[in-house]
Amino acid sequence: MRTVVVSIFIIFLSAVSFAREVKVKVIASEENIARYLANREVVKYTSGTIVVSCGEQILPTEIGYGKIIEKKLLPTGETEFVFCYTIRDKHTFHIAGIVEDLFKNLFYYIIFPGMLFSIVFSILISWVDRKLTARIQYRQGPPILQNLYDLLKLLSKEVVVPDIAQQWLFIISPIIAFSCAVLVSSIIWLVIISPSYSFVGDVIVVIYLMTIIPVMFILGGSASGNVIAGIGVSREIKLLLSYELPLITSLLVPMIKSSSVKFADITTASVISSISGIVSFIVAIICFVAKVGIVPFDVSEAETELAGGIFIEYSGFLLGLIKITKQILFSITPLFLIILYWFKGPWYSFILKYAVVLIIFIILRNTNPRLKIVQITKLFWYLVFPISLISVVLALIGV
Amino acid sequence: MKLFKKSLLKSLWVFHLPLSPCNNCDIEIVDALTPRYDLERFGIQLVGSIRHADVLLVTGVPNYKNWQKVKYLYEQAPKPCFVVAVGTCACGRGMFKDSLNSPCNVDEIVPVSMYIPGCPPKPEAIISGVVKLVERLKSNKL
Ligand code: SF4
Numbered sequence: 250m251r252t253v254v255v256s257i258f259i260i261f262l263s264a265v266s267f268a269r270e271v272k273v274k275v276i277a278s279e280e281n282i283a284r285y286l287a288n289r290e291v292v293k294y295t296s297g298t299i300v301v302s303c304g305e306q307i308l309p310t311e312i313g314y315g316k317i318i319e320k321k322l323l324p325t326g327e328t329e330f331v332f333c334y335t336i337r338d339k340h341t342f343h344i345a346g347i348v349e350d351l352f353k354n355l356f357y358y359i360i361f362p363g364m365l366f367s368i369v370f371s372i373l374i375s376w377v378d379r380k381l382t383a384r385i386q387y388r389q390g391p392p393i394l395q396n397l398y399d400l401l402k403l404l405s406k407e408v409v410v411p412d413i414a415q416q417w418l419f420i421i422s423p424i425i426a427f428s429c430a431v432l433v434s435s436i437i438w439l440v441i442i443s444p445s446y447s448f449v450g451d452v453i454v455v456i457y458l459m460t461i462i463p464v465m466f467i468l469g470g471s472a473s474g475n476v477i478a479g480i481g482v483s484r485e486i487k488l489l490l491s492y493e494l495p496l497i498t499s500l501l502v503p504m505i506k507s508s509s510v511k512f513a514d515i516t517t518a519s520v521i522s523s524i525s526g527i528v529s530f531i532v533a534i535i536c537f538v539a540k541v542g543i544v545p546f547d548v549s550e551a552e553t554e555l556a557g558g559i560f561i562e563y564s565g566f567l568l569g570l571i572k573i574t575k576q577i578l579f580s581i582t583p584l585f586l587i588i589l590y591w592f593k594g595p596w597y598s599f600i601l602k603y604a605v606v607l608i609i610f611i612i613l614r615n616t617n618p619r620l621k622i623v624q625i626t627k628l629f630w631y632l633v634f635p636i637s638l639i640s641v642v643l644a645l646i647g648v
Numbered sequence: 649m650k651l652f653k654k655s656l657l658k659s660l661w662v663f664h665l666p667l668s669p670c671n672n673c674d675i676e677i678v679d680a681l682t683p684r685y686d687l688e689r690f691g692i693q694l695v696g697s698i699r700h701a702d703v704l705l706v707t708g709v710p711n712y713k714n715w716q717k718v719k720y721l722y723e724q725a726p727k728p729c730f731v732v733a734v735g736t737c738a739c740g741r742g743m744f745k746d747s748l749n750s751p752c753n754v755d756e757i758v759p760v761s762m763y764i765p766g767c768p769p770k771p772e773a774i775i776s777g778v779v780k781l782v783e784r785l786k787s788n789k790l
Binding site for chain 2: 379383386387388389390391392394395397398399400401402404405406407408409552555556557560561562563564565568
Protein backbone atom coordinates (compact mmCIF):
# COMPACT_ATOMS: atom_id res chain seq x y z
CA MET A 250 0.00 0.00 0.00
CA ARG A 251 2.72 2.41 1.06
CA THR A 252 4.81 1.70 -2.04
CA VAL A 253 1.85 2.45 -4.22
CA VAL A 254 1.33 5.82 -2.54
CA VAL A 255 5.04 6.68 -2.79
CA SER A 256 5.25 5.71 -6.45
CA ILE A 257 2.13 7.72 -7.27
CA PHE A 258 3.71 10.68 -5.48
CA ILE A 259 6.96 10.28 -7.45
CA ILE A 260 5.08 10.04 -10.72
CA PHE A 261 3.16 13.14 -9.74
CA LEU A 262 6.36 15.03 -8.92
CA SER A 263 8.03 14.01 -12.14
CA ALA A 264 4.99 15.11 -14.02
CA VAL A 265 5.16 18.62 -12.65
CA SER A 266 7.26 21.04 -14.62
CA PHE A 267 7.05 24.73 -14.79
CA ALA A 268 5.92 26.30 -17.95
CA ARG A 269 7.73 29.23 -19.41
CA GLU A 270 5.81 32.17 -20.70
CA VAL A 271 7.04 33.87 -23.83
CA LYS A 272 5.78 36.86 -25.63
CA VAL A 273 6.14 36.83 -29.36
CA LYS A 274 5.51 39.46 -31.92
CA VAL A 275 4.02 38.70 -35.24
CA ILE A 276 3.22 40.79 -38.22
CA ALA A 277 0.41 39.47 -40.28
CA SER A 278 -2.72 40.47 -42.04
CA GLU A 279 -5.96 40.38 -40.06
CA GLU A 280 -7.29 37.61 -42.22
CA ASN A 281 -4.45 35.19 -41.54
CA ILE A 282 -4.68 35.75 -37.82
CA ALA A 283 -8.41 35.21 -37.83
CA ARG A 284 -7.90 32.02 -39.75
CA TYR A 285 -5.27 30.92 -37.31
CA LEU A 286 -7.44 31.66 -34.33
CA ALA A 287 -10.33 29.78 -35.87
CA ASN A 288 -8.34 26.69 -36.70
CA ARG A 289 -5.65 26.75 -34.00
CA GLU A 290 -3.28 24.80 -36.14
CA VAL A 291 -1.10 26.87 -38.37
CA VAL A 292 1.64 28.41 -36.23
CA LYS A 293 5.32 27.81 -36.50
CA TYR A 294 7.54 28.87 -33.66
CA THR A 295 11.12 29.91 -34.39
CA SER A 296 13.01 31.43 -31.46
CA GLY A 297 11.16 34.53 -30.50
CA THR A 298 9.09 35.20 -33.55
CA ILE A 299 6.29 33.19 -34.95
CA VAL A 300 5.52 32.85 -38.55
CA VAL A 301 1.91 32.53 -39.45
CA SER A 302 1.57 30.29 -42.39
CA CYS A 303 -1.49 28.40 -43.33
CA GLY A 304 0.09 25.34 -44.87
CA GLU A 305 2.42 23.97 -42.25
CA GLN A 306 1.32 22.25 -39.16
CA ILE A 307 2.85 22.08 -35.74
CA LEU A 308 1.77 19.96 -32.84
CA PRO A 309 -0.30 21.97 -30.40
CA THR A 310 1.44 20.30 -27.45
CA GLU A 311 4.79 21.79 -28.37
CA ILE A 312 3.53 25.29 -28.37
CA GLY A 313 0.53 26.30 -26.33
CA TYR A 314 -2.40 28.18 -27.62
CA GLY A 315 -1.52 31.83 -27.72
CA LYS A 316 -3.60 34.71 -26.54
CA ILE A 317 -3.49 38.09 -28.21
CA ILE A 318 -2.43 40.65 -25.63
CA GLU A 319 -1.69 43.58 -27.90
CA LYS A 320 -2.70 44.69 -31.35
CA LYS A 321 -1.31 47.56 -33.37
CA LEU A 322 -2.08 48.77 -36.86
CA LEU A 323 1.06 49.43 -38.92
CA PRO A 324 1.19 52.12 -41.59
CA THR A 325 1.82 49.44 -44.22
CA GLY A 326 -1.68 48.20 -43.71
CA GLU A 327 -0.68 45.09 -41.80
CA THR A 328 -1.30 44.51 -38.13
CA GLU A 329 1.21 43.73 -35.46
CA PHE A 330 0.04 41.23 -32.91
CA VAL A 331 1.70 40.38 -29.64
CA PHE A 332 0.90 36.88 -28.50
CA CYS A 333 1.46 35.42 -25.10
CA TYR A 334 2.47 31.79 -25.26
CA THR A 335 3.01 29.10 -22.70
CA ILE A 336 5.82 26.89 -23.86
CA ARG A 337 5.90 23.30 -22.72
CA ASP A 338 8.95 21.12 -22.99
CA LYS A 339 8.68 18.12 -25.17
CA HIS A 340 9.37 15.33 -22.71
CA THR A 341 7.77 16.52 -19.52
CA PHE A 342 4.13 16.82 -18.74
CA HIS A 343 2.69 20.07 -17.77
CA ILE A 344 0.42 19.36 -14.84
CA ALA A 345 -1.50 22.61 -15.04
CA GLY A 346 -2.16 21.96 -18.69
CA ILE A 347 -3.38 18.46 -17.97
CA VAL A 348 -5.71 19.68 -15.24
CA GLU A 349 -6.91 22.47 -17.47
CA ASP A 350 -7.57 20.03 -20.30
CA LEU A 351 -9.37 17.73 -17.91
CA PHE A 352 -11.64 20.47 -16.68
CA LYS A 353 -12.27 21.69 -20.18
CA ASN A 354 -13.22 18.21 -21.35
CA LEU A 355 -15.41 17.69 -18.31
CA PHE A 356 -17.11 20.98 -19.06
CA TYR A 357 -17.67 19.89 -22.64
CA TYR A 358 -19.02 16.53 -21.55
CA ILE A 359 -21.21 17.59 -18.66
CA ILE A 360 -22.39 21.10 -19.37
CA PHE A 361 -22.24 22.72 -22.73
CA PRO A 362 -22.49 20.46 -25.74
CA GLY A 363 -22.73 17.45 -23.48
CA MET A 364 -25.21 16.23 -20.93
CA LEU A 365 -27.08 19.30 -19.74
CA PHE A 366 -27.34 20.97 -23.12
CA SER A 367 -28.30 17.82 -24.98
CA ILE A 368 -30.98 16.99 -22.42
CA VAL A 369 -32.54 20.43 -22.81
CA PHE A 370 -32.23 20.29 -26.59
CA SER A 371 -33.69 16.81 -26.85
CA ILE A 372 -36.60 17.74 -24.58
CA LEU A 373 -37.46 20.64 -26.87
CA ILE A 374 -37.08 18.59 -30.05
CA SER A 375 -39.18 15.72 -28.78
CA TRP A 376 -41.81 18.24 -27.75
CA VAL A 377 -41.86 19.38 -31.38
CA ASP A 378 -42.28 15.76 -32.34
CA ARG A 379 -45.17 15.16 -29.94
CA LYS A 380 -46.88 18.41 -30.79
CA LEU A 381 -46.65 17.86 -34.54
CA THR A 382 -47.89 14.31 -34.11
CA ALA A 383 -50.83 15.66 -32.10
CA ARG A 384 -51.64 18.28 -34.72
CA ILE A 385 -51.49 15.67 -37.48
CA GLN A 386 -54.05 13.65 -35.51
CA TYR A 387 -56.24 16.75 -34.92
CA ARG A 388 -55.33 16.92 -31.25
CA GLN A 389 -54.15 19.73 -29.06
CA GLY A 390 -50.94 18.11 -27.90
CA PRO A 391 -48.91 18.36 -24.70
CA PRO A 392 -47.44 21.57 -23.24
CA ILE A 393 -43.87 22.54 -24.09
CA LEU A 394 -42.29 21.22 -20.91
CA GLN A 395 -44.11 17.89 -21.00
CA ASN A 396 -41.00 15.80 -21.53
CA LEU A 397 -39.27 17.59 -18.66
CA TYR A 398 -42.19 16.78 -16.37
CA ASP A 399 -42.05 13.16 -17.48
CA LEU A 400 -38.34 13.02 -16.81
CA LEU A 401 -38.57 14.65 -13.37
CA LYS A 402 -41.44 12.41 -12.38
CA LEU A 403 -39.56 9.31 -13.42
CA LEU A 404 -36.47 10.46 -11.52
CA SER A 405 -38.49 10.87 -8.33
CA LYS A 406 -40.24 7.51 -8.50
CA GLU A 407 -39.31 4.26 -6.91
CA VAL A 408 -37.01 1.90 -8.82
CA VAL A 409 -38.18 -1.69 -8.85
CA VAL A 410 -35.55 -4.29 -9.69
CA PRO A 411 -37.07 -7.73 -10.28
CA ASP A 412 -35.83 -10.60 -8.15
CA ILE A 413 -35.00 -12.86 -11.05
CA ALA A 414 -33.10 -10.17 -12.92
CA GLN A 415 -29.34 -10.16 -13.44
CA GLN A 416 -29.30 -7.12 -11.25
CA TRP A 417 -26.08 -5.23 -11.95
CA LEU A 418 -26.44 -5.67 -15.72
CA PHE A 419 -30.07 -4.57 -15.49
CA ILE A 420 -29.04 -1.38 -13.69
CA ILE A 421 -25.86 -0.54 -15.53
CA SER A 422 -27.01 -0.95 -19.13
CA PRO A 423 -29.29 2.14 -19.30
CA ILE A 424 -26.52 4.15 -17.66
CA ILE A 425 -23.99 3.10 -20.30
CA ALA A 426 -26.51 3.73 -23.06
CA PHE A 427 -27.18 7.21 -21.71
CA SER A 428 -23.49 8.10 -21.45
CA CYS A 429 -22.92 6.88 -25.01
CA ALA A 430 -25.76 9.07 -26.26
CA VAL A 431 -24.31 12.07 -24.42
CA LEU A 432 -20.87 11.36 -25.86
CA VAL A 433 -22.28 11.18 -29.40
CA SER A 434 -24.10 14.42 -28.85
CA SER A 435 -21.06 16.24 -27.48
CA ILE A 436 -18.79 15.04 -30.30
CA ILE A 437 -21.29 16.15 -32.94
CA TRP A 438 -22.02 19.52 -31.35
CA LEU A 439 -18.32 20.28 -30.89
CA VAL A 440 -17.72 19.57 -34.57
CA ILE A 441 -20.58 21.89 -35.48
CA ILE A 442 -19.23 24.65 -33.26
CA SER A 443 -15.73 24.42 -34.62
CA PRO A 444 -14.31 21.84 -37.04
CA SER A 445 -10.98 21.97 -35.19
CA TYR A 446 -12.39 19.64 -32.50
CA SER A 447 -12.66 16.92 -35.10
CA PHE A 448 -10.18 14.05 -34.86
CA VAL A 449 -9.21 11.30 -37.25
CA GLY A 450 -11.81 8.54 -37.28
CA ASP A 451 -14.48 10.37 -35.34
CA VAL A 452 -17.18 9.30 -37.81
CA ILE A 453 -16.37 5.70 -37.00
CA VAL A 454 -16.34 6.45 -33.27
CA VAL A 455 -19.79 8.00 -33.54
CA ILE A 456 -21.15 5.05 -35.54
CA TYR A 457 -19.85 2.62 -32.93
CA LEU A 458 -21.21 4.65 -30.02
CA MET A 459 -24.60 4.77 -31.71
CA THR A 460 -24.50 0.98 -32.05
CA ILE A 461 -23.65 0.52 -28.38
CA ILE A 462 -26.98 2.10 -27.39
CA PRO A 463 -29.28 -0.63 -28.85
CA VAL A 464 -26.82 -3.29 -27.73
CA MET A 465 -27.12 -1.99 -24.18
CA PHE A 466 -30.91 -2.00 -24.46
CA ILE A 467 -30.70 -5.62 -25.62
CA LEU A 468 -28.49 -6.54 -22.66
CA GLY A 469 -30.72 -4.73 -20.18
CA GLY A 470 -33.90 -6.24 -21.58
CA SER A 471 -32.53 -9.75 -21.52
CA ALA A 472 -31.15 -9.22 -18.02
CA SER A 473 -34.61 -8.36 -16.71
CA GLY A 474 -35.73 -11.98 -16.90
CA ASN A 475 -39.17 -11.12 -18.23
CA VAL A 476 -40.59 -13.32 -20.97
CA ILE A 477 -42.16 -10.44 -22.88
CA ALA A 478 -38.91 -8.52 -22.64
CA GLY A 479 -37.32 -11.61 -24.14
CA ILE A 480 -39.58 -11.35 -27.18
CA GLY A 481 -38.71 -7.66 -27.43
CA VAL A 482 -35.01 -8.46 -27.22
CA SER A 483 -35.22 -11.02 -29.99
CA ARG A 484 -37.00 -8.48 -32.19
CA GLU A 485 -34.48 -5.77 -31.37
CA ILE A 486 -31.59 -8.07 -32.32
CA LYS A 487 -33.25 -8.83 -35.66
CA LEU A 488 -33.90 -5.13 -36.18
CA LEU A 489 -30.24 -4.34 -35.45
CA LEU A 490 -29.09 -7.01 -37.89
CA SER A 491 -31.44 -5.62 -40.52
CA TYR A 492 -30.61 -1.93 -40.51
CA GLU A 493 -26.94 -1.92 -39.53
CA LEU A 494 -25.65 -3.26 -42.85
CA PRO A 495 -27.38 -0.77 -45.20
CA LEU A 496 -26.70 2.03 -42.73
CA ILE A 497 -22.94 1.56 -42.75
CA THR A 498 -22.88 0.95 -46.50
CA SER A 499 -24.73 4.20 -47.11
CA LEU A 500 -22.48 6.12 -44.71
CA LEU A 501 -19.54 4.97 -46.83
CA VAL A 502 -20.61 7.39 -49.56
CA PRO A 503 -19.62 10.64 -47.78
CA MET A 504 -16.37 9.02 -46.71
CA ILE A 505 -15.61 8.03 -50.29
CA LYS A 506 -16.55 11.47 -51.61
CA SER A 507 -14.21 13.25 -49.22
CA SER A 508 -11.75 10.33 -48.93
CA SER A 509 -11.54 10.83 -45.21
CA VAL A 510 -13.03 9.55 -41.97
CA LYS A 511 -12.89 12.91 -40.25
CA PHE A 512 -15.93 15.14 -39.76
CA ALA A 513 -13.89 18.26 -40.55
CA ASP A 514 -13.04 16.96 -44.03
CA ILE A 515 -16.49 15.54 -44.73
CA THR A 516 -18.19 18.84 -43.89
CA THR A 517 -16.23 20.61 -46.63
CA ALA A 518 -17.51 18.25 -49.32
CA SER A 519 -21.15 18.74 -50.17
CA VAL A 520 -22.22 15.17 -50.76
CA ILE A 521 -25.91 15.72 -51.40
CA SER A 522 -25.36 17.53 -54.70
CA SER A 523 -24.50 14.24 -56.42
CA ILE A 524 -26.79 11.35 -57.38
CA SER A 525 -25.04 8.84 -55.15
CA GLY A 526 -25.25 11.35 -52.32
CA ILE A 527 -29.02 11.74 -52.64
CA VAL A 528 -29.61 7.99 -52.86
CA SER A 529 -27.49 7.21 -49.84
CA PHE A 530 -29.04 10.12 -47.92
CA ILE A 531 -32.51 8.63 -48.38
CA VAL A 532 -31.24 5.20 -47.37
CA ALA A 533 -29.54 6.66 -44.32
CA ILE A 534 -32.74 8.44 -43.27
CA ILE A 535 -34.70 5.17 -43.41
CA CYS A 536 -31.99 3.34 -41.46
CA PHE A 537 -31.81 6.05 -38.82
CA VAL A 538 -35.56 5.96 -38.33
CA ALA A 539 -35.09 2.28 -37.55
CA LYS A 540 -32.17 3.05 -35.26
CA VAL A 541 -34.12 5.62 -33.29
CA GLY A 542 -36.92 3.07 -33.02
CA ILE A 543 -39.88 5.27 -33.90
CA VAL A 544 -43.09 4.01 -35.29
CA PRO A 545 -42.67 2.05 -38.49
CA PHE A 546 -39.83 0.19 -36.79
CA ASP A 547 -40.82 0.10 -33.13
CA VAL A 548 -41.46 -3.64 -32.99
CA SER A 549 -39.19 -4.13 -30.00
CA GLU A 550 -41.16 -1.69 -27.84
CA ALA A 551 -44.65 -2.12 -29.32
CA GLU A 552 -46.80 -0.63 -26.56
CA THR A 553 -49.99 -2.26 -27.81
CA GLU A 554 -48.82 -5.83 -28.25
CA LEU A 555 -45.73 -6.26 -26.09
CA ALA A 556 -46.65 -3.71 -23.39
CA GLY A 557 -43.36 -1.85 -23.55
CA GLY A 558 -41.50 -4.95 -24.73
CA ILE A 559 -37.82 -4.60 -24.10
CA PHE A 560 -38.31 -1.98 -21.36
CA ILE A 561 -41.23 -3.68 -19.61
CA GLU A 562 -39.44 -4.18 -16.28
CA TYR A 563 -37.79 -0.78 -16.09
CA SER A 564 -39.20 1.78 -13.73
CA GLY A 565 -38.37 5.11 -12.14
CA PHE A 566 -34.89 6.52 -12.64
CA LEU A 567 -33.75 3.81 -15.05
CA LEU A 568 -36.81 4.25 -17.26
CA GLY A 569 -36.15 7.99 -17.24
CA LEU A 570 -32.61 7.37 -18.46
CA ILE A 571 -33.91 5.16 -21.25
CA LYS A 572 -36.49 7.74 -22.34
CA ILE A 573 -33.97 10.55 -22.37
CA THR A 574 -31.46 8.37 -24.25
CA LYS A 575 -34.03 7.76 -26.94
CA GLN A 576 -34.86 11.44 -27.09
CA ILE A 577 -31.22 12.45 -27.37
CA LEU A 578 -30.75 9.92 -30.15
CA PHE A 579 -33.85 11.27 -31.89
CA SER A 580 -32.63 14.86 -31.70
CA ILE A 581 -29.04 14.12 -32.66
CA THR A 582 -29.50 11.87 -35.71
CA PRO A 583 -30.72 14.67 -38.01
CA LEU A 584 -27.62 16.64 -37.02
CA PHE A 585 -25.40 13.68 -37.80
CA LEU A 586 -27.04 13.25 -41.21
CA ILE A 587 -26.69 16.93 -42.01
CA ILE A 588 -23.01 17.00 -41.06
CA LEU A 589 -22.28 14.03 -43.26
CA TYR A 590 -24.32 15.03 -46.29
CA TRP A 591 -25.48 18.58 -46.31
CA PHE A 592 -23.27 20.80 -44.18
CA LYS A 593 -22.10 23.47 -46.63
CA GLY A 594 -23.86 26.80 -46.44
CA PRO A 595 -24.42 29.69 -44.07
CA TRP A 596 -25.32 28.95 -40.46
CA TYR A 597 -28.97 29.98 -40.71
CA SER A 598 -29.56 27.49 -43.49
CA PHE A 599 -28.43 24.88 -40.99
CA ILE A 600 -31.56 25.37 -38.90
CA LEU A 601 -33.71 25.00 -41.99
CA LYS A 602 -31.98 21.78 -42.96
CA TYR A 603 -32.39 20.44 -39.46
CA ALA A 604 -36.10 21.24 -39.55
CA VAL A 605 -36.48 19.54 -42.94
CA VAL A 606 -34.85 16.30 -41.78
CA LEU A 607 -36.76 16.36 -38.50
CA ILE A 608 -40.08 16.83 -40.27
CA ILE A 609 -39.27 13.97 -42.63
CA PHE A 610 -38.72 11.82 -39.52
CA ILE A 611 -42.00 12.91 -37.97
CA ILE A 612 -44.02 12.45 -41.14
CA LEU A 613 -42.54 8.99 -41.70
CA ARG A 614 -43.52 8.16 -38.15
CA ASN A 615 -47.08 9.39 -38.46
CA THR A 616 -48.00 8.01 -41.84
CA ASN A 617 -46.78 4.45 -41.51
CA PRO A 618 -48.15 1.48 -39.61
CA ARG A 619 -45.87 -0.70 -37.55
CA LEU A 620 -44.16 -3.27 -39.73
CA LYS A 621 -43.74 -6.90 -38.79
CA ILE A 622 -40.19 -8.05 -38.11
CA VAL A 623 -40.26 -10.28 -41.22
CA GLN A 624 -41.27 -7.31 -43.34
CA ILE A 625 -38.53 -5.17 -41.80
CA THR A 626 -35.82 -7.73 -42.49
CA LYS A 627 -37.06 -8.19 -46.06
CA LEU A 628 -37.25 -4.44 -46.61
CA PHE A 629 -33.74 -3.77 -45.41
CA TRP A 630 -31.96 -6.75 -46.90
CA TYR A 631 -33.69 -7.10 -50.24
CA LEU A 632 -34.55 -3.51 -51.04
CA VAL A 633 -32.57 -0.97 -49.03
CA PHE A 634 -29.24 -2.75 -48.95
CA PRO A 635 -28.95 -3.22 -52.75
CA ILE A 636 -29.86 0.45 -53.23
CA SER A 637 -27.15 1.53 -50.84
CA LEU A 638 -24.66 -0.77 -52.60
CA ILE A 639 -25.59 0.90 -55.88
CA SER A 640 -24.98 4.30 -54.32
CA VAL A 641 -21.53 3.18 -53.15
CA VAL A 642 -20.71 1.96 -56.65
CA LEU A 643 -21.94 5.27 -58.10
CA ALA A 644 -19.77 7.16 -55.62
CA LEU A 645 -16.74 5.07 -56.59
CA ILE A 646 -17.39 5.88 -60.27
CA GLY A 647 -17.66 9.51 -59.30
CA VAL A 648 -21.29 10.30 -60.09
CA MET B 649 -39.71 18.05 -3.59
CA LYS B 650 -42.35 20.50 -4.72
CA LEU B 651 -40.99 20.29 -8.25
CA PHE B 652 -41.17 16.51 -8.23
CA LYS B 653 -44.74 16.59 -7.02
CA LYS B 654 -45.71 19.12 -9.65
CA SER B 655 -44.13 17.04 -12.36
CA LEU B 656 -45.91 13.94 -11.07
CA LEU B 657 -49.25 15.70 -11.33
CA LYS B 658 -48.41 16.93 -14.81
CA SER B 659 -47.54 13.53 -16.17
CA LEU B 660 -49.77 10.80 -14.83
CA TRP B 661 -49.22 7.58 -16.73
CA VAL B 662 -52.19 5.32 -16.63
CA PHE B 663 -52.29 1.55 -16.51
CA HIS B 664 -55.62 0.03 -17.37
CA LEU B 665 -56.60 -2.94 -15.21
CA PRO B 666 -59.85 -4.68 -16.25
CA LEU B 667 -61.26 -7.07 -13.65
CA SER B 668 -63.81 -8.90 -15.75
CA PRO B 669 -65.85 -5.84 -16.68
CA CYS B 670 -68.60 -5.94 -19.26
CA ASN B 671 -66.20 -4.02 -21.53
CA ASN B 672 -68.22 -0.83 -21.70
CA CYS B 673 -66.05 0.99 -19.17
CA ASP B 674 -62.93 -0.03 -21.10
CA ILE B 675 -64.36 1.36 -24.30
CA GLU B 676 -65.12 4.63 -22.54
CA ILE B 677 -61.57 4.83 -21.15
CA VAL B 678 -60.14 4.29 -24.59
CA ASP B 679 -62.62 6.87 -25.82
CA ALA B 680 -61.21 9.41 -23.38
CA LEU B 681 -57.80 8.99 -25.00
CA THR B 682 -59.02 9.61 -28.54
CA PRO B 683 -58.29 12.88 -30.36
CA ARG B 684 -61.69 14.29 -29.45
CA TYR B 685 -60.91 14.42 -25.74
CA ASP B 686 -57.08 14.27 -26.00
CA LEU B 687 -55.85 13.48 -22.51
CA GLU B 688 -52.27 14.03 -23.65
CA ARG B 689 -52.94 17.74 -23.09
CA PHE B 690 -52.63 17.00 -19.38
CA GLY B 691 -49.70 14.67 -19.89
CA ILE B 692 -51.82 11.59 -19.35
CA GLN B 693 -50.68 8.55 -21.30
CA LEU B 694 -51.84 4.97 -21.46
CA VAL B 695 -48.87 2.69 -20.73
CA GLY B 696 -48.66 -1.03 -21.24
CA SER B 697 -46.53 -2.04 -18.31
CA ILE B 698 -47.36 -1.74 -14.62
CA ARG B 699 -43.77 -0.69 -13.92
CA HIS B 700 -44.30 2.54 -15.88
CA ALA B 701 -47.60 3.44 -14.27
CA ASP B 702 -48.61 6.12 -11.79
CA VAL B 703 -52.34 5.47 -11.86
CA LEU B 704 -54.17 2.16 -11.88
CA LEU B 705 -57.54 2.47 -13.62
CA VAL B 706 -59.60 -0.42 -12.29
CA THR B 707 -62.82 -1.43 -14.05
CA GLY B 708 -65.19 -4.25 -13.30
CA VAL B 709 -65.88 -6.55 -10.36
CA PRO B 710 -63.20 -8.62 -8.67
CA ASN B 711 -63.92 -12.35 -8.76
CA TYR B 712 -62.33 -15.35 -7.13
CA LYS B 713 -59.87 -15.82 -9.94
CA ASN B 714 -58.45 -12.35 -10.04
CA TRP B 715 -58.95 -10.60 -6.74
CA GLN B 716 -55.53 -11.58 -5.36
CA LYS B 717 -53.86 -10.54 -8.58
CA VAL B 718 -55.08 -6.99 -8.11
CA LYS B 719 -53.13 -6.80 -4.89
CA TYR B 720 -50.14 -8.44 -6.54
CA LEU B 721 -50.21 -5.91 -9.40
CA TYR B 722 -50.57 -2.99 -7.01
CA GLU B 723 -47.52 -4.15 -5.09
CA GLN B 724 -45.51 -4.37 -8.29
CA ALA B 725 -46.18 -0.78 -9.27
CA PRO B 726 -43.45 1.70 -8.31
CA LYS B 727 -44.77 4.05 -5.62
CA PRO B 728 -46.33 6.62 -5.52
CA CYS B 729 -49.18 4.88 -7.32
CA PHE B 730 -52.85 5.81 -7.12
CA VAL B 731 -55.87 3.64 -7.81
CA VAL B 732 -58.90 5.03 -9.60
CA ALA B 733 -62.07 2.94 -9.72
CA VAL B 734 -63.99 3.55 -12.96
CA GLY B 735 -67.59 2.51 -13.26
CA THR B 736 -70.23 1.46 -10.79
CA CYS B 737 -68.86 -2.07 -10.78
CA ALA B 738 -65.47 -1.02 -9.52
CA CYS B 739 -66.88 1.59 -7.15
CA GLY B 740 -69.27 -0.65 -5.26
CA ARG B 741 -70.01 -3.73 -7.40
CA GLY B 742 -73.44 -2.37 -8.35
CA MET B 743 -75.85 -5.17 -9.13
CA PHE B 744 -73.18 -7.81 -8.58
CA LYS B 745 -72.99 -6.94 -4.90
CA ASP B 746 -74.37 -10.22 -3.60
CA SER B 747 -73.19 -12.28 -6.52
CA LEU B 748 -71.81 -15.68 -5.55
CA ASN B 749 -68.59 -15.33 -7.51
CA SER B 750 -67.51 -11.92 -6.29
CA PRO B 751 -65.69 -11.96 -2.96
CA CYS B 752 -65.21 -8.28 -2.14
CA ASN B 753 -65.02 -4.69 -3.36
CA VAL B 754 -61.97 -3.23 -5.07
CA ASP B 755 -61.37 -0.85 -2.17
CA GLU B 756 -61.22 -3.76 0.23
CA ILE B 757 -58.20 -5.08 -1.70
CA VAL B 758 -56.24 -1.94 -2.56
CA PRO B 759 -56.58 1.67 -1.36
CA VAL B 760 -58.71 3.59 -3.87
CA SER B 761 -58.02 7.30 -4.29
CA MET B 762 -60.89 8.27 -6.55
CA TYR B 763 -64.26 6.78 -7.51
CA ILE B 764 -65.83 7.57 -10.86
CA PRO B 765 -69.39 6.16 -10.86
CA GLY B 766 -71.55 5.61 -13.91
CA CYS B 767 -72.53 2.60 -15.94
CA PRO B 768 -70.46 3.33 -17.94
CA PRO B 769 -69.16 6.83 -16.99
CA LYS B 770 -68.89 9.21 -19.92
CA PRO B 771 -65.41 10.23 -21.05
CA GLU B 772 -66.17 13.70 -19.66
CA ALA B 773 -66.85 12.12 -16.28
CA ILE B 774 -63.57 10.21 -16.42
CA ILE B 775 -61.66 13.38 -17.31
CA SER B 776 -63.33 15.36 -14.53
CA GLY B 777 -62.55 12.53 -12.13
CA VAL B 778 -58.89 12.62 -13.07
CA VAL B 779 -58.85 16.40 -12.70
CA LYS B 780 -60.39 16.06 -9.24
CA LEU B 781 -57.75 13.48 -8.35
CA VAL B 782 -55.03 15.92 -9.41
CA GLU B 783 -56.63 18.69 -7.33
CA ARG B 784 -56.86 16.47 -4.27
CA LEU B 785 -53.22 15.51 -4.66
CA LYS B 786 -52.30 19.16 -5.03
CA SER B 787 -53.98 20.12 -1.78
CA ASN B 788 -52.22 17.19 -0.09
CA LYS B 789 -55.36 15.41 1.02
CA LEU B 790 -53.97 12.02 0.11
S1 SF4 C 1 -69.96 -0.22 -14.50
FE1 SF4 C 1 -71.47 -0.79 -16.03
S2 SF4 C 1 -70.40 -0.47 -17.94
FE2 SF4 C 1 -68.81 -0.50 -16.38
S3 SF4 C 1 -68.14 -2.63 -16.31
FE3 SF4 C 1 -69.76 -2.41 -14.79
S4 SF4 C 1 -71.62 -3.02 -15.87
FE4 SF4 C 1 -70.09 -2.61 -17.42
